[in-house]
Amino acid sequence: MLNINKRKRMKALAMTLLLIGTTALSGCAGNDIFCGAGTTLDTATNQCVIYEEASEVSFTLVGKNMKYIGSGGEIDGIDNPDLNVDLNDKVSITLIMGEANLHDITIEFYDVSTEQLVTENSVDTLSFIATDEGTFFYYCSISGHRVGGMEGKIIVGSGIGNGVGPTEQIGTALEVDTDNIARDPLDVPEPTGRDEAADVHIYMEAVELVAEIQDGTTFTYWTYNGTVPGPMFRARVGDTVFVHFTNLEDNMMHHNVDFHSVTGQGGGAAATEAAPGTTSVFSFQAMHPGLFVYHCATPDIPTHISKGMYGMILIEPEVALPEVDVELYLMQGDIYTKWRPGTEGHQEFDDNALFEERPTYVVFNGKFATFTGENTINAEVGDTMRIYFGVGGPNTISSFHLIGEIFDNVYNLGDLVTPPMKSVQTVSVNPGGAVVVDVTFDVPANYVLVDHALTRAFHKGAVGIISVTGSNNETVINDDL
Numbered sequence: 001m002l003n004i005n006k007r008k009r010m011k012a013l014a015m016t017l018l019l020i021g022t023t024a025l026s027g028c029a030g031n032d033i034f035c036g037a038g039t040t041l042d043t044a045t046n047q048c049v050i051y052e053e054a055s056e057v058s059f060t061l062v063g064k065n066m067k068y069i070g071s072g073g074e075i076d077g078i079d080n081p082d083l084n085v086d087l088n089d090k091v092s093i094t095l096i097m098g099e100a101n102l103h104d105i106t107i108e109f110y111d112v113s114t115e116q117l118v119t120e121n122s123v124d125t126l127s128f129i130a131t132d133e134g135t136f137f138y139y140c141s142i143s144g145h146r147v148g149g150m151e152g153k154i155i156v157g158s159g160i161g162n163g164v165g166p167t168e169q170i171g172t173a174l175e176v177d178t179d180n181i182a183r184d185p186l187d188v189p190e191p192t193g194r195d196e197a198a199d200v201h202i203y204m205e206a207v208e209l210v211a212e213i214q215d216g217t218t219f220t221y222w223t224y225n226g227t228v229p230g231p232m233f234r235a236r237v238g239d240t241v242f243v244h245f246t247n248l249e250d251n252m253m254h255h256n257v258d259f260h261s262v263t264g265q266g267g268g269a270a271a272t273e274a275a276p277g278t279t280s281v282f283s284f285q286a287m288h289p290g291l292f293v294y295h296c297a298t299p300d301i302p303t304h305i306s307k308g309m310y311g312m313i314l315i316e317p318e319v320a321l322p323e324v325d326v327e328l329y330l331m332q333g334d335i336y337t338k339w340r341p342g343t344e345g346h347q348e349f350d351d352n353a354l355f356e357e358r359p360t361y362v363v364f365n366g367k368f369a370t371f372t373g374e375n376t377i378n379a380e381v382g383d384t385m386r387i388y389f390g391v392g393g394p395n396t397i398s399s400f401h402l403i404g405e406i407f408d409n410v411y412n413l414g415d416l417v418t419p420p421m422k423s424v425q426t427v428s429v430n431p432g433g434a435v436v437v438d439v440t441f442d443v444p445a446n447y448v449l450v451d452h453a454l455t456r457a458f459h460k461g462a463v464g465i466i467s468v469t470g471s472n473n474e475t476v477i478n479d480d481l
């Protein structure tokens, strides 16, 4: 054990001497107060109290896969278990390495750590006397491991007092209104195929609903048409677009929609401002081609956007883009909740975190690690894919990147008139901005969509997989040398 705090150790030693002293001298203690046999002086209150023998408690944690897994007793099999002890207990915590890596257990408040262990099955134990009531973190002090998930709490007595104090507990998960809040990325409208202007009618509903932001964790979303993002719409430059907007009767809030493709007051926000149970219609002329974001612009606007009220409309240019095999519709958003990803229950929106621009989740299509597992996006070798990518935000800029590929064409900033950039690795997309990228899959792989500000990808959820199958081309990549 590495005990860094000599002061704490001295305190423990002094306590022991005091206890021996009171017993041996049968009733004599300092400060001119005499306590009887079996009692001791409580220095906080200067009163004699019955001396209770402290018990010894021990826990075993296995360090593996960026978490501590409880071993034995009530914590058996639990990830990052709460360790409950009584005040003045002698506490031992043993770390067993469940993998070859570098881990320790550190409790900053008590200034104790295990050794930093390297090899699988190596073991070390820390111990301390729980002299202070409160809730304290234990965590791995190796860079990046705590944020990666190696953190739990040790709760001494009531858990109220020192350390992090009583933490507000998340409430239980709510019943969901939909199985999947994420818009299907393949749900892209067909090209208009027109070479002349037309009237286009689009229908939008503001829908407030509860859905899972990740397995076991629910969140109250505000949406267009029940998904995040709302539907993708498609028109052509010169078209007149009629927007039919309904705010559902069951909703709590006013909502509206501001299209970045609109020339005029608020992009249509004023024309569509709607109380629950009302419908409005307005029209606009699509004067500019491009890929445009739309979003709610009802106060508090950042909150309405963060909770899911955004989408995109593609205004095709006079000369359409070349055809591709697959088109995808993806949008990134930042969400501000009271608890970190992975906390099961019903997440509450956190106004403070929004104000400080500290998103807990950064997601594609509204959900943590949306396009992984059974929702992985599939494609085949030889496919050309066009991705319509936008950022609803409200605040984070995306460094949009596809791990294992290079974008062939980048229609930067959603500009579809200027010839595209070629051979680009990562593209910046502003909140309220968009990009169109083309990629050709040459070899099979799991290509990973990320915001290359990678904390967002690997801790906050901005990650998705495009699984490409087919035969390998060893001149492109050869991993069999």
Ligand SMILES: [Cu+2]
Residues within 6 Å of the ligand: 222, 253, 254, 255, 256, 296, 297, 298, 304, 309
């Ligand atoms: Cu709204």
